[in-house]
Amino acid sequence: MIRTSVSLLLVIAVFILVASGPSLIRMESNEIHLHPEALFQSLAEMGDRAVNGTLMKYQAGRAYHKLNETLPVYFMISLRYILFSALLSLLIGVSLAFLTSFRQGRLITSVIEFLHIIPDFVLAFFLQIMVIAITQATGYRIARIAHMSEASPAYTLPIAVMTIVATVLIIRGVHGYLEEVKSQDYMRFAIAKGLSKPRLISTHLLVPILYKLRGDLHGLLSLLIGNLFIIERIFNIPGVTNFLFHNAFQKISTSLIDGNIQFVTQLHVALSGLLSIVVIYWLLYGLISLILTLVIRWRE
């Protein structure tokens, strides 16, 4: 418990340091200046806000909002996208990996390998182009492309991008593990005992694979969170990461003489945004571990 609390405090300390980055490192008269005192100023300002009851208030452009009113909405939007994509990619990823692992060299393996080279943002652009091309060719709109001006975000393409990227990672991982597990001696023993192929797959292969997947969950979730940042940016989704980027720092003026930019940092906004993302991460981690553990218990 103490260790967890200390680690949590350390993570918060690192976040404060990261969120204060733009105030700590600044350009002044064409030189880089470090301002360690800015860290304490930001903290003191946050303390002041806590004392005078404005900790929840933040500036977004020219308007003022309350964190306790807006952040939960952003949080739920992000959670919805990432949770749906995570579950969908696990289901599709594991099933497809098993289906394709016994027929190596087939088309699907090539498709997966091809998809693997494409980063999330490129995939998002290609899917947008594809949807527009299909709409122009057939007149049938298979997915909505959201623009800045539209109030409601698009669902199909962002979730498709996140699911595809995560599914590809899962399939490649599971293929690797399957190669490893299939060459184990206990597999040879099980085959020698005459166990049927479905039995071999559902217990001897599936259980160790799910254990490995559970062990690798951090990698999958890091990827999904990274995707979330990109997807919310490209598709203009009003989620936590967009909240963080739009409100944590605000360019307030640009000097006409040298183009130098003045900006304000809202440390409490940056911190709450970063911590919300960590909460999403651990919520997902808990939920998916639980699901995997239940399936493992059931099959063991």
Added chain:
Amino acid sequence: MKFSNWMLTAGIVLLFLILGLAVFGPVLAPFPPDYQDNIIYLQTDNGRELFISPIAPNPPYYLGTDPWGYDILSLMLHGLKYSLLTTLLVSLFRVLCALGIVMSGGGKFHTSRMWGGLNAIPQFVIIYFILYSLNFNSPLPQNILTAIQWTLMTAFGVPALVPSVASSVRKLQQQEFVTAATAIGAGPLRRFFVHIMPHLWERLSLLFSRETVAVLSLVGQLGIFNIFIGGTSFTPYPLLYNSKTNEWAGLLGQYRTYISGGTWWIGLFPLIGFMILLSAFYLTSRGLQKKIHQTYHSISHI
């Protein structure tokens, strides 16, 4: 090089072509990078016609121009060297730093599970925060800003590489030939260069090639958030973020909103260019991996 390993062959050939383009690009480019042509007359099937930028792909603008009249092909040819150099150098620095840390006895630490909290925040977000006050309209010389960006990208990539390098080195250090070398009095430098490095070389080149893909993706992600290699020029009215070096991920970032619009060529060509670059690195990496796998893999029983 076996014929079956077409990926390695294709990757290396593509990389050499890209290297040639990067070196001779500025000479081959039809226009200088700051050449701007907003209104031009072009000879079409209907005779001499007046065009206002953005101009669709048409000679002499083979890949078209952007809304401000810059020739996209010229921008890409001038910017390629920055993309290539960034990818290769940052990947090399990452592998060398990881090797340095391992050889100097580091890399034995274990990370606490709670640090998973930091896992949740992607590298590019932290780099974005650090570069936020330096990158936009930076008065810093371009080479200094680029060096800072390279250093940050290296620093954030090394921790992930250290365990992988450490496990390879430790495995080799436990080999009998290293013990024998130690027994007959070989010093640490001799052990490293003569006995360990020849075996480590293959593994390190694979790690390097994988890093190239990761670095290029990272540069692309930063580009999506308007952090461009070499600096971002920013204007508030109209709100514009432009790459100062015309590096490909930067071009992709600055033109990303045009990809799904009517002036598709503005975003599509940088996107295709970026994909070709990424494919070259990826094919090389996969080819190398396949080559190593073919040499050392175990056999499946089912």
